[in-house]
Ligand code: B12
């Protein structure tokens with residue numbers, strides 16, 4: 001190493017050797033070697049991690065430094081180099097840790113303020129839709145239910161939710177098969193939709209009831225529409241909450257049936273369930289418009305079909321915006337809830353961000369949860385699964401989790417069955433809106449809690 | 452990672468298109484990095500060749516997740532906590548599902564303790580082709596006695612290799628636990644406003660991740676995070692407080708949302724650490740165990756959806772573990788990859804000339820459900836998985852992706868030798884019963900067409916009455 005070595009020469013050589021890869025080692029103007037204790041894994045231990053490569057660089061560094069006359073030995077922490085050159089001896093980690101620059105506990109907490117903005121990309125509010133009409137509005141309901149009106153994602157800090165999510169409980173116009181855990185609550189009223197509806201409202205706290213006219217299904221009783229809709233009148237007599245009216249799902253018969261039902265409930269502002277692209281949606285939409293009802297627009301987990309149907313109901317049928325609610329389809333926990341959740345979350349975000357074909361309240365057929373085998377089967381068909389426990393307790397929580405998850409995605413009205421599921425979904429959604437007073441325990445108390 | 456343009460990552464790659472990463476070009480690899488389907492380590496030249504060291508470092512810092520990733524535990528049970536990039540799952544996906552840590556206490560009877568630890572660490576459920584499990588134990592010090600705590604931690608470690616959370620506000624207790632478990636990189640819970648100096652020292656001495664607990668005071672939480680980072684401690688988990696009920700519960704969710712937003716939408720690095728939720732707090736609101744378990748699940752759902760990176764839980768009943776595990780799975784499933792299996796003929800067990808051929812679709816949920824129902828009951832069989840574009844049986848019958856002709860063609864394509872079968876039976880799902888007539892014609896006597904039960908969980912019972920075909 002003859003001749004004089006300048007600092008830039010040194011830097012150049014070092015950079016050719018990739019000294020940058022020695023994270024935490026800084027080379028300053030006066031060749032001071034700094035070991036940065038803050039960088040994870042640096043300190044004397046870096047030698048261990050970087051091995052021979054680091055060792056070579058370190059030796060070069062020493063040679064260069066010596067060559068330009070610096071008191072290297074005094075400046076360098078000996079452990080770093082010595083251990084880098086030698087193969088890592090046993091117990092080296094401990095030894096190196098001992099030699100590490102002392103960790104210093106801060107004298108006091110730094111003072112910092114937390115702040116975060118709101119989402120400025122949300123532009124449009126969700127349409128507020130009223131279901132039910134009182135005498136003053138041409139109906140006979142004692143109360144009405146307001147859905148939607150959000151200006152932000154459900155339960156987000158950006159804007160308060162104007163209306164709590166509502167629950168409409170299922171009532172069928174004929175006895176149907178259901179899981180044991182559900183059936184036990186309805187056995188006594190299964191023969192009478194009116195009594196069933198009363199029980200749902202008075203005993204289980206339903207905000208609305210849905211009368212499903214499934215007996216009209218050609219594969220079931222094939223009840224003629226004129227006859228089937230009499231049940232609607234019975235239910236309207238029995239309860240004074242707003243109602244929803246559902247068909248059998250038969251795409252040929254439902255439009256005729258729902259049109260008749262809309263007439264029978266004229267002025268009551270019922271939620272008519274539902275218009276679908278694969279049936280005569282125009283007939284259903286028009287019946288809603290002519291008789292002052294709200295139309296449920298149902299599509300299958302597909303955002304563009306939902307836009308298409310909503311658009312058709314507005315533009316072709318001429319339904320006012322305040323008469324549309326969407327059902328983007330509910331797939332249950334463990335059986336497609338991921339699709340249903342994301343589809344709804346995207347629909348809601350799309351609406352808030354300005355897509356006015358999507359700014360409608362959403363409905364969920366949460367009862368679908370009971371189709372899942374985990375909700376009703378006695379035990380797992382898979383012998384190696386851990387025990388599935390008591391199905392009477394598994395079913396309700398399946399319905400709760402399916403419903404509540406979709407509430408987080410923005411659902412405004414739930415069609416549900418199990419009384420316990422109804423009460424939990426009510427309680428959690430209202431809690432998250434700050435509507436429920438309760439004495440909150442010390443949140444660190446769990447550490448010593450004795451359960 | 453805030454970067455969305457592959458070009459900016461491409462700039463930091465070798466740009467030689469050497470294809471060692473399995474991609475045809477460096478640009479494709481860059482896109483993979485953006486989608487987080489590729490890792491830097493998969494580009495050998497970049498990692499191995501010294502001349503790329505600078506690029507490597509630059510790239511690493513660009514692709515670091517917005518929310519810090521913290522490692523807990525060691526070995527093959529090590530957990531990644533945090534490491535997220537998005538607010539909503541459809542924006543990409545959520546990556547690291549929050550580990551569930553079930554509690555045990557240092558005043559439990561030994562037999563009970565061991566039983567509970569074993570129950571948690573052997574719990575499993577089959578779902579979409581894999582065994583799903585829970586993953587941690589949280590050891591709480593109820594006694595506040597360092598010796599008792601150490602003994603409890605020791606017992607737990609003798610009975611599980613699951614990572615631990617050591618829980619106490621007493622530094623002496625934590626230290627006793629760390630003496631036993633320190634090398635297994637447990638998470639410690641927690642530093643608070645009173646003990647933070649001692650706990651910081653412990654986190655440094657034992658090189659373990661640490662929770663900062665400052666309930667319902669985000670300024671205080673941030674102050675502590677900044678202080679710890681300045682001391683060089685950055686493997687941090689934040690506890691903003693979990694209130695199980697009342698108006699404080701609303702505040703809890705708002706805090707979670709705000710912390711997540713600060714981390715991933717506003718890139719506030721000094722507060723971008725994983726957050727811990729405590730659904731266990733439901734147990735302080737009621738004496739009714741069903742009510743407590745249900746409420747705990749509901750809290751678990753809320754925080755799984757809105758950003759908790761790790762949770763402490765209590766109920767180990769099936770009606771808690773099953774729904775909670777499934778909910779977490781559904782939220783953390785990658786929405787970008789279709790859940791399908793390869794169509795074709797599969798063997799379950801050792802099928803032979805006496806075995807049935809079951810027809811199903813290539814929707815992964817459907818296929819694996821059927822497969823596990825057959826396999827776990829010890830049935831030897833063939834499964835014909837038909838390409839329905841990943842749609843399940845019921846939906847594909849309704850939507851037309853599953854048809855008699857398609858079943859016949861798919862069967863023919865496999866080259867299956869019906870003549871060699873003593874019991875030549877093709878079993879349809881109950882939901883596809885209406886195809887049986889047309890299939891009889893298509894198969895023209897080569898195979899007997901049978902209609903199975905609607906739910907594949909009942910195949911085993913069905914076999915008893917209907918197999919072999921008469
Ligand atoms: C998720 C879902 C969808 C998703 C499908 C996603 C996917 N990848 O499959 C999407 C949104 C695409 C969808 C669309 C449609 N769907 Co859909 N959908 C559902 C839903 C909610 C869940 C279906 C599911 O995944 N089940 C779980 C899987 C595992 O079930 P599976 O595949 O049927 O398998 C089970 C059984 O068949 C049996 N099994 C399977 N294989 C075998 C084999 C043998 C040998 C045996 C014995 C048994 C067996 O065991 C399995 C476990 O139980 C159901 C409602 C419900 N049931 O909750 C409606 C449902 C299936 N859909 C329905 C309809 C009508 C449709 C559409 C036609 C709607 C429309 N008008 O557009 C479209 C069709 C689209 C298409 N095919 O292209 C109806 C079907 C009605 C009927 N009785 O035929 C249902 C029941 C909803 C309803 N009540 O109206 N749907």
Ligand code: SF4
Pocket residue numbers: 464465466467468469470471472473474475476477478480481493494495496497
């Ligand atoms: S291995 Fe690296 S250098 Fe080679 S093609 Fe892939 S990204 Fe490019």
